[in-house]
Amino acid sequence: MNDIEKMLDLARKAMENAYCPYSKFSVGAVIKTDTGHFYSGCNVENASYPVGSCAEQGAISAMILGGDKKIAEIVVMGNGDALVSPCGACRQRIREFSTPETIVHICDRNGVRKSLTLAEILPISFGPENLL
Numbered sequence: 001m002n003d004i005e006k007m008l009d010l011a012r013k014a015m016e017n018a019y020c021p022y023s024k025f026s027v028g029a030v031i032k033t034d035t036g037h038f039y040s041g042c043n044v045e046n047a048s049y050p051v052g053s054c055a056e057q058g059a060i061s062a063m064i065l066g067g068d069k070k071i072a073e074i075v076v077m078g079n080g081d082a083l084v085s086p087c088g089a090c091r092q093r094i095r096e097f098s099t100p101e102t103i104v105h106i107c108d109r110n111g112v113r114k115s116l117t118l119a120e121i122l123p124i125s126f127g128p129e130n131l132l
């Protein structure tokens, strides 16, 4: 199994564990780091709706806990006809630990539907280098 197949497999498993009783919209995210490690996350909703968290957030937390800091590639997987591309807040969260060349794979259960760089989905972004 190559790396992208492994990431798709992990993302499907993450979707199965998503806690989304309100939206019924499960999302899985899987990061591959510059060190070759993999970290998964799923969305976790809450009865107080705005308190819920996105799949990408969970994967980033797992990465930091695991001692990694750089995202080489990330898979974001969800169901539906429209592309499940990372929400605006998650683009910024991914940006913190990415380079402009970091690849974002937008996927459904069947595979990759579109692959874009972080710079393409979040141009002219604000990051750690912008702080004085």
Ligand code: THU
Binding pocket: 020, 023, 025, 026, 027, 042, 043, 044, 045, 052, 053, 054, 055, 056, 085, 086, 087, 090
């Ligand atoms: N969701 C994510 O997990 N990631 C995204 O980038 C888009 C939205 C989740 C949040 C919520 O639990 C559900 O999808 C519907 O918005």
